[in-house]
Amino acid sequence: MENMLQFDIDAFWIILTGTLVAVSASLLGVFLILRKMSMIGDAISHAVLPGIVIAFLLTNSSSQIPMIIGASLVGVLATFLIESLHRKSKLQTDASIGIIFTFLFAVGIILVSQYTGQVDLDQECVLYGEIAFVPLDRWVTASGIDLGPRNIWTLGACCLAIIATIIIGYKGLYLTTFDQTFAASLGISTVAWHYTLMTGVSLTTVVSFESVGAILVVAFLIVPASTAYLLTDDLKIMLILAALIGFLSVLSGYYVAVYLDASIAACMALMSGVFFAIAFLFSPGYGIAFKGRRAKMGLQKDYSQQL
């Protein structure tokens, strides 16, 4: 028990890693679910796999930047393919998503299994991540200074970039998410905003895969944002809440994992589900627990101002 609650430095790095993933993903997730595109997030997170493997093979994991850019582009390409397929073939979007992402994911899996020996990658790691190993891969400068875990730097840069984009592009994202047609009528490029968002999702998935894996990042993209959606009617508050719930899932998930001696990333995702369930049951606006009370309040609604 004493051991479990001891806040050692590795625990700190692991929780920080998880938090950076969760905050980036949750913020983007807010826009994904409001655009009714959460499946696209799912698709991208799987479709980047071949990009990651190919980039790994080409650069031999020696330099991270080209790998991150290359793999992110594959994710953006996947959304482009999905949309083209949907438009050209009149196939439903969800079917197009299913076709493109399973295809790219399969290519990725084949590549991983083919080249496991040659690159520092294995199926397990790609799918489930290895957040526990994050503190081990340090960034040590030529002069021998230890700058901490390498992954923290890439995740931190990604997280900052996403926060900056959302702050600077808030109006554009808000408008194009709420009313595409109106945005276009103002001459604002809805396509540009769409791909900005997709690039963010793709980038987040790529930089997160080492720690949480290609599958669980989807949980961070969708679950905290959905929880926040249940709790508020204000976009700014929804963004803050989503990030906060993401952080709480990571924090509590870590200690649950230690307690159960289970996969850390999986426990973090699990906890995000637990928070969702709590919100679903008890949220003042949507929770089932208050349904009766709300119905009563509805009857007493103030009609005096109604026209």
Add this chain to the structure above:
Amino acid sequence: MIIQVENPALEVHDMTVSYDRRPVLWGVDFSIPKGHLTCVLGPNGSGKTTLIKAIMDLVPKNSGYAKIFDQDIDDVRDKVSYIPQRGSVDWDFPASVMDVVLMGRYKKNNIFNRISRTDRINAEIALEKVGMKAFAKRQISQLSGGQQQRVFIARALAQEAEFYLMDEPFAGVDAATENAILNLLKEMKDEGKTILLIHHDIQTAYDYFDWFVFLNTRLIASGPKETVFSEKTLSDTYGGKLSLLTTVGELLKEKKLPVRE
């Protein structure tokens, strides 16, 4: 009959638009004058929404062009306001009435700027005009259909445009709201604004509008009320739609509509 005008607010020239190679607008060619209330009439699926979208360059055209104040749409977007059909957005979106009206102040060249004081003042004035000031802080998910429509109109007013294109602003609103909006439109007209809107109720259209465009994939007629509004135009536009023709017949009997030989 197609009456063209000199120095028009809007000129649509030989416009053809199709979806999946099926034309929904065919060789549509008309012009409307400045400072008038123009109504586009036509049955469901006759291409009215498509016409407005094509004017705003939101759907690709096969041929033809539209000019507003004799300019390409991209050069006059600041002077043109478009009100999409109310059903085109998700009203459960986390936004307040004020947030939505403020979107009317967004422009291509201020999208990265913060919302200014002027923007807020303008949005408040717009809300006042549609009688929704008391609702500024309310979440849009808690509005009735008529209130949603008023919010959309307030957003358009906040744009301070010269030319308004409205897609069915009266769909699903009660008579009181309809009247309030119609009076507002008249005020706007008196201020010299040009308004083109899609409407389904022939009687109110006849009562309130002075210029008409009859559309059914092809242009049936376009011109001032006295010239183009007739039983023949209506039946050419709506074809054999029995219930509608009965209504028109009744209107004619009551002598509300003029009978033309």
